[in-house]
Amino acid sequence: xxxxxxxxxxxxxxxxxxxxxxxxxxxxxxxxxxxxxxxxxxxxxxxxxxxxxxxxxxxxxxxxxxxxxxxxxxxxxxxxxxxxxxxxxxxxxxxxxxxxxxxxxxxxxxxxxx
Amino acid sequence: xxxxxxxxxxxxxxxxxxxxxxxxxxxxxxxxxxxxxxxxxxxxxxxxxxxxxxxxxxxxxxxxxxxxxxxxxxxxxxxxxxxxxxxxxxxxxxxxxxxxxxxxxxxxxxxxxx
DNA sequence: CCGTATCCTCTCTGATACTG
DNA sequence: CAGTATCAGAGAGGATACGG
Numbered sequence: 001x002x003x004x005x006x007x008x009x010x011x012x013x014x015x016x017x018x019x020x021x022x023x024x025x026x027x028x029x030x031x032x033x034x035x036x037x038x039x040x041x042x043x044x045x046x047x048x049x050x051x052x053x054x055x056x057x058x059x060x061x062x063x064x065x066x067x068x069x070x071x072x073x074x075x076x077x078x079x080x081x082x083x084x085x086x087x088x089x090x091x092x093x094x095x096x097x098x099x100x101x102x103x104x105x106x107x108x109x110x111x112x113x114x
Numbered sequence: 115x116x117x118x119x120x121x122x123x124x125x126x127x128x129x130x131x132x133x134x135x136x137x138x139x140x141x142x143x144x145x146x147x148x149x150x151x152x153x154x155x156x157x158x159x160x161x162x163x164x165x166x167x168x169x170x171x172x173x174x175x176x177x178x179x180x181x182x183x184x185x186x187x188x189x190x191x192x193x194x195x196x197x198x199x200x201x202x203x204x205x206x207x208x209x210x211x212x213x214x215x216x217x218x219x220x221x222x223x224x225x226x227x228x
Numbered sequence: 229c230c231g232t233a234t235c236c237t238c239t240c241t242g243a244t245a246c247t248g
Numbered sequence: 249c250a251g252t253a254t255c256a257g258a259g260a261g262g263a264t265a266c267g268g
Contacts (some may be wrong), residue, residue, distance in 0.1 A: 007149045011211075013218040015149050021217035022139055028241075031133055038123040045250055056242060061251060071224065082249045083248085092224050097123065099220050102213040103135035104127040110185065110206050142261075159230055170262060175231060196229045197268090232267070239260075247252075 021099060024070045029055055029063045034096065037073065037089045045085050072096065135213060138184045143169055143177045148210065151187060151203045159199050186210065 007015035025031050029052070036051050037043060043051070049060055064087060067073035072093035078084040121129035139145050143166070150165050151157060157165070163174055178201060181187040186207035192198040 007146060011215065013149075013211075013215050014222070015145055017218045017221040018139075018214050019145055021221035022136060022145065024221075025136055026140060031129055031136065032121055035121045035123045035127075035129050035132075049250095056244095057251065058243090058253095059241070062241095077250095081248095083251080085250060095220055095223070097125075097127075099213065099216040100123050100132050101125070101127050102216040104123075104131045106209055106213050107131040107135040107138075108128070109209070163230095170264090171231065172233095172263090173261070176261090191230095195268095197231080199230065230268090232265100234265085235263085237260105237262080239258105241256105241258080243254105243256085245253080245255105248250090 024067070024072060025096075027063065029059055030067060033060075033063055033067065034072065034089070034093065037087060037093070038097070042086050042088045045087070048087065067093075138181070138186060139210070141177065143173055144181060147174075147177055147181065148186065148203070148207065151201060151207070152211070156200050156202045159201070162201065181207075 025034070032052055032055075033048060036048060040047075045060070045064075048064075049055065049057065052060070064073060064075070068075055071090055073087055074090050074093075076086045076088070078086075123129070123132070139148070146166055146169075147162060150162060154161075159174070159178075162178075163169065163171065166174070178187060178189070182189055185204055187201050188204050188207075190200045190202070192200075
C-alpha cells in the first residue's frame with residue numbers, strides 16, 4: 001500500500017519519503033526563503049525580494065508557489081489596493097526544523113572534524 | 115552573487131551548510147544508491163546496477179563519482195582481471211543517517227496526520 | 229566487468245518587459 | 249505591490265554504442 005519502493009535505509013527510513021522531503025527544499029532558493037520565514041515568521045513579497053539579493057520576481061513567486069503547493073508555506077492575501085500579500089510557514093513547514101538542523105550538523109561537522 | 119550567507123534558520127542553522135547537505139543527496143539516484151549501501155555495506159558496481167532498476171551505467175557511475183567526491187562513498191578497486199570494484203559508505207557517509215531519519219519523519223508524518 | 233563517448237531532450241534558471 | 253508573459257542559455261538526465 002505504501003509507495004513503489006521498499007528501499008530502506010539503515011533502520012526504517014523509506015527512500016520515497018526522504019526523497020519527497022528533499023524535493024521540497026531542492027533548488028537554489030527554497031531553503032533561503034524558508035530560512036527567512038523561520039526568522040521573521042511573516043513577510044511580504046517585497047520584503048522577501050529585498051531580503052534575497054539576486055532573486056528575480058519570477059523565481060521568487062515560482063518557488064513560493066511550489067512551497068505553498070507542498071504545504072510548507074502559506075500565502076495570505078489582504079484584499080486591498082494596492083495589494084498586500086504575506087507569507088509564513090505553516091505548522092507543517094515549522095516541522096522542518098529538525099531535518100534542517102540534522103543536515104546542518106552533518107555538513108558542519110565534516111568541515112570541522114574536531 | 116551567492117552571498118557567503120549568514121542566513122540562519124530558527125536556532126543556529128546556516129543556510130550554506132544545509133544547502134551543502136541537500137546538494138550531496140540531490141537528484142534522482144543518489145539517495146537510492148546510498149540506501150542500498152546502508153543496507154548492504156559493500157556492493158559491486160554490477161550489484162548496484164541490478165539492485166536499481168532503470169538506472170543506466172552512465173548515471174550510476176556519475177552519481178557514484180559525485181558521492182565519492184563528496185566523501186560519502188568509497189570506491190575500492192581490486193586490481194584483477196576482469197575488474198572487481200566495490201563501493202561502500204565512508205564513516206562520514208554513515209553520519210547521514212540522522213538527517214535521513216529526520217527528513218523521513220517529517221515527510222512521513224505529514225501524510226499520516228493521525 | 230566496469231566503465232567512456234556521443235548525442236539528444238527536458239527542466240531549471242534567469243533577463244527583460246509588461247499588467248491588475 | 250505583487251505578480252505574468254516570453255524568450256533564451258546551461259546543465260541535469262537519459263538512450264545507445266563502444267573500449268580496456
